[in-house]
Amino acid sequence: MADSVGRQSDSINHATGKINRLELFKRKELTKEEKQRLRKEKKQHKKNKKDDRGPPEKEKEKEKASVPAPSKPATQSPAHKAAPVPVNASASESPVAAEKPAKSKAELRAERRARQDSERASKQGKKEGGQQSTSSKPKATPNELQPVVKRLPDHVQVDDPVALKKLAKKLERQQVRQINIVMLCLLSDCCPLTDDGFIQVFSEITLHIPVTVIHPSIVRLGLQYSQGIIAGSNARSVALLHAFKQVIQDYSTPPNEELSRDLVNKLSPYISFLSQCRPLSASMGNAIKYIKKEISNIPSQCKEEEAKRILQECIDSYINEKIILASEAISKYAIEKISDGDVILVYGCSSLVNHILCEAFEKQRKFRVIVVDSRPRLEGREALRRLVKKGIRCTYVLISALSYILPEVSKVFLGAHALLANGYVMSRVGTSQIALVAKAYNVPVLVCCETYKFCERVQTDSFVSNELDDPDDLIVTRNGKTHLENWQTFKSLGLLNLVYDVTPPDFVDLVITDLGMIPCTSVPVVLRVKNVDQ
Amino acid sequence: MPGADKETELSERIEAFLSELKRCGSGAGSLRGSAETARETTSLLRRITAQARWSNAGDLMEIIRKEGRRMTAGQPSETTVGNMVRRVLKIIREEYARSRGSTEEADQQESLHKLLTSGGSSEDNFRQHFTHLKANVIEAINELLTELEGTTDNISMQALEHIHSNEVIMTIGRSRTVEAFLKDAARKRKFHVIVAECAPFCQGHEMATSLSKEDIETTVIPDAAIFAVMSRVNKVIIGTQTVLANGGLRAVNGTHTLALAAKHHSTPLIVCAPMFKLSPQFPNEEDTFHKFVSPHEVLPFTEGEILSKVNAHCPVFDYVPPELITLFISNIGGNAPSYIYRLMSELYHPEDHEL
Numbered sequence: 001m002a003d004s005v006g007r008q009s010d011s012i013n014h015a016t017g018k019i020n021r022l023e024l025f026k027r028k029e030l031t032k033e034e035k036q037r038l039r040k041e042k043k044q045h046k047k048n049k050k051d052d053r054g055p056p057e058k059e060k061e062k063e064k065a066s067v068p069a070p071s072k073p074a075t076q077s078p079a080h081k082a083a084p085v086p087v088n089a090s091a092s093e094s095p096v097a098a099e100k101p102a103k104s105k106a107e108l109r110a111e112r113r114a115r116q117d118s119e120r121a122s123k124q125g126k127k128e129g130g131q132q133s134t135s136s137k138p139k140a141t142p143n144e145l146q147p148v149v150k151r152l153p154d155h156v157q158v159d160d161p162v163a164l165k166k167l168a169k170k171l172e173r174q175q176v177r178q179i180n181i182v183m184l185c186l187l188s189d190c191c192p193l194t195d196d197g198f199i200q201v202f203s204e205i206t207l208h209i210p211v212t213v214i215h216p217s218i219v220r221l222g223l224q225y226s227q228g229i230i231a232g233s234n235a236r237s238v239a240l241l242h243a244f245k246q247v248i249q250d251y252s253t254p255p256n257e258e259l260s261r262d263l264v265n266k267l268s269p270y271i272s273f274l275s276q277c278r279p280l281s282a283s284m285g286n287a288i289k290y291i292k293k294e295i296s297n298i299p300s301q302c303k304e305e306e307a308k309r310i311l312q313e314c315i316d317s318y319i320n321e322k323i324i325l326a327s328e329a330i331s332k333y334a335i336e337k338i339s340d341g342d343v344i345l346v347y348g349c350s351s352l353v354n355h356i357l358c359e360a361f362e363k364q365r366k367f368r369v370i371v372v373d374s375r376p377r378l379e380g381r382e383a384l385r386r387l388v389k390k391g392i393r394c395t396y397v398l399i400s401a402l403s404y405i406l407p408e409v410s411k412v413f414l415g416a417h418a419l420l421a422n423g424y425v426m427s428r429v430g431t432s433q434i435a436l437v438a439k440a441y442n443v444p445v446l447v448c449c450e451t452y453k454f455c456e457r458v459q460t461d462s463f464v465s466n467e468l469d470d471p472d473d474l475i476v477t478r479n480g481k482t483h484l485e486n487w488q489t490f491k492s493l494g495l496l497n498l499v500y501d502v503t504p505p506d507f508v509d510l511v512i513t514d515l516g517m518i519p520c521t522s523v524p525v526v527l528r529v530k531n532v533d534q
Numbered sequence: 535m536p537g538a539d540k541e542t543e544l545s546e547r548i549e550a551f552l553s554e555l556k557r558c559g560s561g562a563g564s565l566r567g568s569a570e571t572a573r574e575t576t577s578l579l580r581r582i583t584a585q586a587r588w589s590n591a592g593d594l595m596e597i598i599r600k601e602g603r604r605m606t607a608g609q610p611s612e613t614t615v616g617n618m619v620r621r622v623l624k625i626i627r628e629e630y631a632r633s634r635g636s637t638e639e640a641d642q643q644e645s646l647h648k649l650l651t652s653g654g655s656s657e658d659n660f661r662q663h664f665t666h667l668k669a670n671v672i673e674a675i676n677e678l679l680t681e682l683e684g685t686t687d688n689i690s691m692q693a694l695e696h697i698h699s700n701e702v703i704m705t706i707g708r709s710r711t712v713e714a715f716l717k718d719a720a721r722k723r724k725f726h727v728i729v730a731e732c733a734p735f736c737q738g739h740e741m742a743t744s745l746s747k748e749d750i751e752t753t754v755i756p757d758a759a760i761f762a763v764m765s766r767v768n769k770v771i772i773g774t775q776t777v778l779a780n781g782g783l784r785a786v787n788g789t790h791t792l793a794l795a796a797k798h799h800s801t802p803l804i805v806c807a808p809m810f811k812l813s814p815q816f817p818n819e820e821d822t823f824h825k826f827v828s829p830h831e832v833l834p835f836t837e838g839e840i841l842s843k844v845n846a847h848c849p850v851f852d853y854v855p856p857e858l859i860t861l862f863i864s865n866i867g868g869n870a871p872s873y874i875y876r877l878m879s880e881l882y883h884p885e886d887h888e889l
Contacts, residue, residue, distance in 0.1 A: 374758035375733045381837060388840045395845040396833050398733050400757045400788035404824065404849045430758025433791055440794050462762035474754060476736050483739035484754065493746035494753040496728075501762035 217246040218270045222277035231379075233283040233417050233453060234323055234351050240274070240284050241315050244291060248311050252304070259307050260298045267292070279467055282418030282426070282455035290318055322452040326514035327352055330448050331359045333512050334413070337446060342367040342410045345438075347399075348374070348428045349383040350415020352448050357413075358390050368393040370405055374430045376473035376497065399430050406441045414503075416449040416511075421527060422458040423505035423520040425449075429498045432462070435507035444509045447520070451513050454527055462501035471495035540585045548601060551578055555609040567710050568614045568775070572810045573682050575605070575618040580675045583622075583668065591630040591667060592660035595623055602889050611825045611851070613776045613784075613813040616889060620814070620882045625674045627883055633664040681865070685808035686711055688865035690718035696804060696863070699723050701768040704796075706730040706760075707786040708737035709773020711806045715863075716771070717748050726751045728767065730760050732788050734831035734848065757788050764795040770803045774854075777805070777812045779878055781856030781871030784823070787849050793858035802860040809864050814878055814887040817853050825850045 221243045224230045230239050251266065253259045271288060274280065294314045298307045334356045344367055346353050357369060369392050373380025387394050397405050412434060418426040425447050435445045459465060474495050475484045487493050505520035515526060551574065582601060588594040602619030689711055697703065697719040705712055705727065716727060727750055731738035738754060746752045755763055770792060774785040783789065783805060796803045817823060829846035856871035869877065
């Protein structure tokens with residue numbers, strides 16, 4: 001990080017310390033005095049950290065307790081909400097205000113958690129003074145529920161201020177402005193520019209994204225991710241690859257630079273930006289790895305047009321082979337497993353499973369489908385619509401009625417978000433429950449997953465590296481009463497909305513991939529074979 | 535005639551109670567707790583004992599049985615009504631036996647020994663008339679009412695033995711018994727509660743807000759996350775609608791999944807259920823086990839295009855087999871599920887199992 005110290009803008013932004021988290025991202029350069037002041041504060045912060053090296057949780061709480069205090073005025077209710085939130089009145093003053101302290105999703109969540117932790121800690125500290133180590137358990141519960149922002153290659157623990165500082169430094173080096181994602185439609189072709197070259201969006205917010213830094217199709221993609229317009233790992237990967245194709249198309253090699261190296265460097269800030277909008281999925285990670293490898297393999301004497309053409313073709317063939325053809329192959333294998341008279345249970349909306357069922361129906365298999373759905377996402381309704389449109393006979397239940405409906409079921413088909421190297425299946429939250437109850441009723445569970453979703457991570461429970469969704473989605477109004485309406489006012493009340501969970505391999509009977517039908521535990525074998533190929 | 539007035543008043547009350555039962559049952563989830571139903575049933579039975587015309591125990595039992603059948607037919611899923619009727623019948627038998635002077639043990643249980651030795655059944659026609667029988671029966675029913683009022687407190691008193699500091703406790707839906715249990719423990723201990731919201735009725739929300747008002751750290755999770763968070767949970771404490779004769783449960787939907795997840799993680803599953811929920815029914819997949827409510831909770835009418843082509847189900851109850859349960863906590867103490875059948879024989883007479 002020696003080079004960052006030299007750069008002027010960085011010294012401002014990584015001198016976060018206890019007080020200046022707010023001022024991470026400013027449009028204007030600070031004056032020399034301000035830079036010196038910030039440097040001093042950074043040193044002070046380091047010294048303080050060495051001084052109070054008490055129990056690690058206490059220290060974290062102190063820092064976080066002091067950090068949210070000054071940040072409170074800037075971020076009231078959006079502080080705990082995830083991306084798709086209309087920014088409120090404070091944001092509307094921003095075009096007028098010279099500096100709008102924009103906050104990232106991760107930091108907002110960190111601050112909310114920090115506030116909760118500090119309050120919990122202060123209550124506990126008063127009551128159980130002697131039990132510092134044991135009292136960490138309930139605090140540990142919320143702490144470990146933090147989302148890990150990225151999975152590859154930067155693992156950031158959002159509750160660790162040092163790591164967050166590093167991340168902020170890195171992002172600033174890449175000149176990515178962390179933006180507060182708001183509910184709006186950003187179409188690059190109908191987006192007027194403000195006078196200083198920033199994108200002015202419909203609401204009163206100005207996104208401080210210099211157009212010169214992030215490609216507009218990437219910005220659009222990021223917003224689509226964060227709002228959930230593009231959801232589902234296949235859709236996200238395909239959209240990512242198409243956006244990268246656009247980027248490569250518009251790219252022009254600067255003089256004295258090699259395309260193979262420079263393009264990779266250009267892509268890195270885009271990837272950081274996208275992972276700030278929504279953490280990358282395993283499939284996206286693998287796709288990015290592939291692209292980077294292809295770019296680095298471009299021979300240096302290749303002309304720019306030629307190189308671009310090669311890259312476009314590579315991306316096209318990747319999409320074709322790994323996604324489209326793979327799903328054809330998987331359908332072929334899966335259809336062998338569907339017999340007449342079957343009652344098939346599916347969960348949520350998996351593009352692959354839907355495809356399999358539609359194909360099977362076209363091939364005149366007689367079966368009926370039970371779609372299981374869960375709050376708050378209710379993705380099963382989308383699957384239901386697609387299947388009903390095809391003419392398949394469907395039943396629809398919520399996941400709490402699973403024990404009632406399972407005795408009727410003959411097979412369970414599940415989609416996967418990723419397959420981990422220890423054989424665990426990472427998928428939408430609720431999948432593990434389906435597999436658990438199906439096992440109890442001795443119903444075979446088949447997971448359908450393309451090989452490009454295989455990833456080398458391992459995890460055994462659903463807390464490590466999970467995503468947190470907007471907790472307000474859990475609020476519901478029934479019979480005119482909304483019990484959780486003001487849940488923030490209750491200090492001891494929290495809402496937890498997980499996105500993914502992991503299913504142990506003993507619940508899964510078979511994994512259908514484009515390479516064939518394999519047991520769950522053969523995932524590392526496939527990964528090794530793929531690596532050898534490459 | 536005063537007698538006729540009393541009778542009409544009595545039948546009016548019975549009718550009112552029946553219609554109340556029918557109306558409550560059609561709403562999603564119980565609008566009144568089972569404890570209230572039990573109390574009201576018992577008071578009504580006391581009134582019947584006091585005001586109806588009967589000359590001997592047999593007549594009284596006939597009357598109560600008849601009314602009991604009508605009441606259970608009004609709302610088959612509300613088993614506390616039937617349970618209270620059976621309790622009262624047992625009270626009548628006991629009081630009759632006591633008045634006759636024979637020991638209580640006499641015709642209590644059917645045992646193989648008795649079947650062989652007694653030859654002809656010790657059939658009591660219950661036709662003897664005793665003057666003080668009415669007063670005795672009413673007094674015994676009053677005792678029963680007092681017992682009913684104290685059930686929640688008795689259960690909550692045991693909370694401190696089972697909940698330790700810094701535990702993570704999981705529960706599902708809304709049970710007044712569990713709520714009182716946890717609030718009692720929270721007075722002395724600090725712990726964390728995770729509430730599964732139990733769609734589509736989402737009663738877990740109410741439970742969570744009520745617990746957090748007592749400064750208990752509460753987290754609400756959607757049903758789909760039950761298995762995901764189970765690895766962090768130390769104990770699962772649930773309430774139930776009915777305890778079946780084999781020790782199984784008829785509980786709110788989603789409980790079976792919760793129990794399976796707890797079993798997988800070897801987490802103890804504790805059921806807080808007062809004794810009036812114990813029902814001599816064995817589980818069977820007859821129509822009376824499952825109760826369904828309108829599926830618009832599941833698939834609302836706004837999804838109009840696909841509604842006509844899709845079957846949607848909204849069951850209210852789940853069966854939980856006794857192997858998944860670790861402990862029953864009731865007002866008479868803690869019991870293992872394998873012991874439930876014995877408790878039943880203390881509460882109900884075998885001839886009353888079929889009303």
